[in-house]
Amino acid sequence: MRKLSYLPYKYFLILLKFNNKNIQISIMKQEDQDEISVSQSLGISRRFAKYLLKQVAHYDRVRKAKEEYQKLTKRIQSLTVAFSDYEIDGLIQYKDKDNDSYTRFMRDAGLESHQVLQLYITYKFGAQKGAMFTLQEFILGMIRLRCNSVKDLKKLTPELLQKIKKENKYKKLYKYYFGVISLGKNVIRFTEAITLWESLLKDQFKEITDFIQFCQAKPQEFQTITKVSFDLWCQVWKFFETIGNDYQKFDENDAWPLLIFEYVEFKKK
Structure with missing residues (x-):
């Protein structure tokens, strides 16, 4: 020993x-x-x-x-002050249309028009409840990104976009965000999933537009009562990553979810 x-x-x-x-x-x-x-x-x-x-x-x-x-004391104090500029009831959050510090923060950081970057920041901050940050989530996220101010974060935007592309983090962010939105319940509403698929996947898979339209054409009752599981969420990514619009690759014997089977049948008509 x-x-x-x-x-x-x-x-x-x-x-x-x-x-x-x-x-x-x-x-x-x-x-x-x-x-x-x-x-x-x-x-x-x-x-x-x-x-x-x-x-x-x-x-x-x-x-x-x-x-x-202790070495981080000054940075933590500075970031605490920065957080206080946005804080609403102890959070950077969207509370209502008149109390929306989350959107203001994203706008000041130059991220308002970058859905994927907003998702990446949420991931880096370790946010547990979607579009809101606690003080500690904000401080740790900014430290991890090596930013001392919101201005620093804004300057970092081009670099972060390149980093996401270079490291191909889209799939990881896609899976992460489901956990945030579902709040650990492993399901989200079908209508919620449609909105997220459109915002998160439109720059990844050009065929997603047809899939969105297919989902939106489902009866209203179906959209209201249907839940999307984490498995279905992941299978949608897998389908467009491996099949896309080349349906000759689609094997009916594979364990695809029913929604995917219905979509393929729809596209083959």
């Missing part, structure tokens, strides 16, 4: 994984404990604590994470 102690932490984990699975599990639990410890002692979210722990070496992690947080 003395030799093992001199190995880098990540290699220590690999060796333990092969030799003793129980020890591996214990170490993973320790990471959770570290997050809880940092979160509770600093009064921050576990997500923020996890970010801090990732910035430091594995040795004496909790203490170093707290020191990392």
Whole structure:
């Protein structure tokens, strides 16, 4: 064991994984404990604590994470002031047409006309309730993007667009947003899905327009009572990614959802 102690932490984990699975599990639990410890002692979210722990070496992690947080004090204070310029009842949010700090924030950041970028920012901020940000979500998101002000975020817009394209994050953002909109319930309304498919996929798949029209032509009663599951949400992406309008690739024996089968039959008529 003395030799093992001199190995880098990540290699220590690999060796333990092969030799003793129980020890591996214990170490993973320790990471959770570290997050809880940092979160509770600093009064921050576990997500923020996890970010801090990732910035430091594995040795004496909790203490170093707290020191990392202290280094961010001035930035946190500055971002707190920036948040207060938009805050409505403790949130950047759309409350009603007269109380809409979310749209104002996106406009000031130069993101109002970029649906995908708004989604990316929501993802980076770790927003749990869609078009609204808590103070900690705002602070952590801005720190992760290395922005000290809303003006900094606006300057970053072209770079972020390139980053999304280069890293091909569209699919990941698409899946992430379902979780945000469904609030963990694993289903969303059919009418809601139609709106989101149009806004999120129109720049990805040109054939999505026909699919949207097909869905909108469904009887009103169907649209009202039908729910879209996460599986259907993912299968719509998969269909347009692999099939598009080349229906010769469509195999009826594959486990496509009924809505996709109906759409293909509609297009083949």
